Amino acid sequence: MDQPIGVIDSGVGGLTVASELMRQLPKERLIYLGDTLRCPYGPRPKEEVIQYTLEMVNFLLKQDIKLLVIACNTATAFTLELLQEQLDIPVIGVIQPGARAAIKMTKNMQIGVIGTEGTIRSRAYPDALHGINSEIEVQGLSCPDFVPMVEQGVITGPEAYQVVETALQSIKEKQIIDTLILGCTHYPLLKDTIQAVMGEDVHIISSGEETAREVSVILGYHQTLYEGDRSPKHRFYTTGPWEIFERIAIQWLDIPINIIENANIETN
Known part of the structure; x- marks a missing residue:
């Protein structure tokens, strides 16, 4: 067709x-x-x-x-x-596909979700994840500075790294999650920077x-x-x-x- x-x-x-x-x-x-x-x-x-x-x-x-x-x-x-x-x-x-991909990847049942305030507030990802596996532990974090930065074309370099590092500090310090869902389709444009901040032991999931x-x-x-x-x-x-x-x-x-x-x- x-x-x-x-x-x-x-x-x-x-x-x-x-x-x-x-x-x-x-x-x-x-x-x-x-x-x-x-x-x-x-x-x-x-x-x-x-x-x-x-x-x-x-x-x-x-x-x-x-x-x-x-x-x-x-x-x-x-x-x-x-x-x-x-x-x-x-x-x-894009939420259900992202949730399914994360559950396939996690080994310790600890999944992080970063997204906009609206997405995190809606609890759409925890609902989707728990709908598949009720034993999943979910940590959500809003990162409101990411989208404006991407829309301005700042996706690599020292400025992007500093913004990402500051935003993800609280979820990184806990050292619990082994999988992180990029709960906003802008965020994969920052994937390399996010991976560098979180470390290679954390699987980064994009729903695309x-x-x-x-x-x-x-x-x-x-x-x-x-x-x-x-x-x-x-x-x-x-x-x-x-x-x-x-x-x-x-x-x-x-x-x-x-x-x-x-x-x-x-x-x-």
Whole structure:
């Protein structure tokens, strides 16, 4: 089926999921929308996150998408069930895939989760983890400085290391967890720095790979995979300035980005 997959995020973070989708489903077209103008979502009230997410979804529905990926943990926590009930296309979030990947990796049943204030406050990850294995111990920590830093393109170097080291000090000092979930799709852009701070003994989990695998399974189940032979042309939209978005997209996706457009989202 030659309809595109829609991917939404609060900014550039969802490109980490888009990258995995491109790798695992190289024939599928993607339409990506990053709400960089109103990023970050983490500190915002639940009602506001729901409103912004629905506005992005409505924009992509007009592009005739066949599946929606909510590549934002905060939006997933607050809107996944709502959208699954309302839409007649499959809707996939990033929390359940991330939880499953972490449980496969942990050896001591001690899992840490870092994310935005909204994601940590929602307790979506502890609920998902305990829904799979009630014996898992979960430590949650909000890292509000990470998303603004990534959105500015600061993902490596001394400044990034210092911010990450300060933010993760409390969870590192306990030396309990053996697995750390990056509970925000912006955070994999800081993965090397986070790994350096936490040490090699801690497994770092990004939900992108598992999410892409789930997309593949669901498209196969619904018989909506594209079965032709092509190199697809993806489209990228942003609600804010595109210069930083383009630089990070080219760096992270490692492909030329020919089409980046400003999205005119209808707001209430």
